[in-house]
Amino acid sequence: MNIAMIGTGYVGLVSGTCFAEMGNRVVCVDIDENKVDQLKNGQLPIYEPDLEHYFSRNTSEGRLTFTTDLAEGVAHAELIFLALPTPPGEDGSADLSYVLNAAGEIADLIANEDDDRYRLIINKSTVPVGTADRVQNVMEEAGLQAGEQFDVVSNPEFLREGVAVDDFLKPDRVVIGTSSEKAANMMTRLYEPFVRQGNPIVVVDERSAEMIKYAANSILATRISFMNEIANLCEKVGANVDKVRLGISKDHRIGRHFLYAGIGFGGSCFPKDVQALHRTGRQNDYNFKILDSVLKVNDQQRELLAERVIDYFDGDVSGKKVAIWGLSFKPNTDDIREAPSHIIIRALLDAGAEVVGYDPEAIETTRRVFGDAIDYADDMYSALDGADVLVICTEWNAFRRPDLADVRDRLAEPVIFDGRNVFDPKRMAEMGFIYSSIGRPS
Ligand code: UGA
Numbered sequence: 001m002n003i004a005m006i007g008t009g010y011v012g013l014v015s016g017t018c019f020a021e022m023g024n025r026v027v028c029v030d031i032d033e034n035k036v037d038q039l040k041n042g043q044l045p046i047y048e049p050d051l052e053h054y055f056s057r058n059t060s061e062g063r064l065t066f067t068t069d070l071a072e073g074v075a076h077a078e079l080i081f082l083a084l085p086t087p088p089g090e091d092g093s094a095d096l097s098y099v100l101n102a103a104g105e106i107a108d109l110i111a112n113e114d115d116d117r118y119r120l121i122i123n124k125s126t127v128p129v130g131t132a133d134r135v136q137n138v139m140e141e142a143g144l145q146a147g148e149q150f151d152v153v154s155n156p157e158f159l160r161e162g163v164a165v166d167d168f169l170k171p172d173r174v175v176i177g178t179s180s181e182k183a184a185n186m187m188t189r190l191y192e193p194f195v196r197q198g199n200p201i202v203v204v205d206e207r208s209a210e211m212i213k214y215a216a217n218s219i220l221a222t223r224i225s226f227m228n229e230i231a232n233l234c235e236k237v238g239a240n241v242d243k244v245r246l247g248i249s250k251d252h253r254i255g256r257h258f259l260y261a262g263i264g265f266g267g268s269c270f271p272k273d274v275q276a277l278h279r280t281g282r283q284n285d286y287n288f289k290i291l292d293s294v295l296k297v298n299d300q301q302r303e304l305l306a307e308r309v310i311d312y313f314d315g316d317v318s319g320k321k322v323a324i325w326g327l328s329f330k331p332n333t334d335d336i337r338e339a340p341s342h343i344i345i346r347a348l349l350d351a352g353a354e355v356v357g358y359d360p361e362a363i364e365t366t367r368r369v370f371g372d373a374i375d376y377a378d379d380m381y382s383a384l385d386g387a388d389v390l391v392i393c394t395e396w397n398a399f400r401r402p403d404l405a406d407v408r409d410r411l412a413e414p415v416i417f418d419g420r421n422v423f424d425p426k427r428m429a430e431m432g433f434i435y436s437s438i439g440r441p442s
Contacts, residue, residue, distance in 0.1 A: 001190055004029060004073035004080045006102050008039065010046055011124055011157055012083030017051060018168040020058035022193045028066045029073040039066040047334040047361050050165040074109045079190065083124040088272050093279040094128050103135045107142035110149065120183055122153045126213050126273055128280055132177065132206035151183040154206045156213035161267065162332030169194060174201045177209020217273040218291060223258045224265045225297040231261035231439025241439030242421060261439045263393065263419035264301035266329035266338035302340040305391055305417050306347035308436060318352035323387035325380055326394025327359035327366045334361040340419065341393035342369060349373060358383035360396055384410035395420035404431055
């Protein structure tokens with residue numbers, strides 16, 4: 001099928017590449033000329049495992065191309081995906097200006113064509129309930145006829161950064177929101193190769209599809225904040241959150257995913273989407289109380305390790321050197337948006353500490369935020385030289401089994417604050433560490 005992917009951010013690039021991998025012809029459109037040049041030269045602007053392999057194959061075989069020319073994309077495509085940013089506005093609701101402006105430009109281009117080909121306009125961005133209707137209005141205002149010349153579809157994505165290619169190629173489910181049978185059939189044809197193992201394509205109305213996306217992210221975020229509160233209570237009563245997790249996860253109604261306590265959720269999705277759904281409630285005279293608490297617990301949890309380090313030094317960290325392992329918001333990405341590590345670093349700097357950071361992928365992205373305010377280490381061990389404490393913010397695999405004797409020798413004091421529970425507290429005590437983790441006895 002002929003596809004245009006409007007927006008080459010993380011979602012657009014992964015989706016465009018994976019559609020091309022299934023034999024579709026995909027033109028990706030972006031207004032950022034530098035980015036398009038970079039992509040044309042075979043360079044990916046993001047780090048995402050496996051993406052490079054599929055990107056190289058599909059660009060070299062000509063199924064995946066890039067342009068800044070929206071008209072080229074629209075002329076090429078029967079399926080036009082909008083994968084544009086929806087940043088939180090000042091009041092927490094999603095800012096739809098990118099989506100609606102692009103829809104307006106696409107509508108004008110289609111309205112000026114000689115033929116009257118039928119198009120699907122597909123929202124892939126995470127957008128508030130009712131956005132498909134707003135996009136439809138924009139198209140109609142340009143004189144286009146819904147059902148004849150176009151239909152609008154909501155098709156939310158459920159990709160996790162770090163495993164996005166796998167998630168796209170083998171989704172648990174595909175959600176298609178449309179009230180048009182023709183649109184549903186085209187979308188089903190597009191996605192059938194991705195669900196050959198029998199996972200469902202769920203076809204619902206537009207508003208339900210939009211709500212599914214927010215409900216999915218919000219329930220996952222709720223699980224994390226819930227487990228973080230259980231962890232905090234475990235510390236007070238002498239229980240161990242890891243054992244509690246194992247015990248509850250065997251109940252198939254609960255399951256084993258997204259029950260890891262830590263230093264809170266970050267990334268470009270959970271904080272933004274939970275806030276936006278809360279805001280949708282407010283706009284509809286509904287106070288979604290759980291979501292408010294989910295966010296408050298998360299804010300508190302992201303501050304936790306900085307508070308612990310400051311307490312450890314009796315409130316005075318001036319001149320103390322803190323090594324941070326892990327800067328990305330989670331492993332296998334260089335994405336630092338809403339990363340707990342950055343909140344911890346900011347609090348430590350404000351309190352007068354010196355910070356040295358190490359991350360396998362996210363040093364450059366962190367440098368863009370903190371510049372020279374912190375130091376950056378070339379490898380995980382040299383970050384420790386002369387540091388007073390080590391703080392672990394992201395559970396990269398390389399941090400799970402380090403040479404602990406070397407870690408101990410390099411640190412000025414053998415003190416570790418572990419925000420991701422990567423070590424066994426008993427072994428750490430045996431090795432002479434002062435070790436503090438989340439929700440487990442020291
Ligand atoms: C999330 C969802 O998992 C995807 O399904 C969704 O498509 C995506 O948002 C989106 O809306 O685009 P992502 O933000 O990439 O994906 O990352 P997750 O793996 O979900 O992790 C989010 C945060 O939760 C991370 O900071 C992670 O450290 C934290 N987390 C996750 C925990 O603290 N505990 C857990 O048990 C799991």
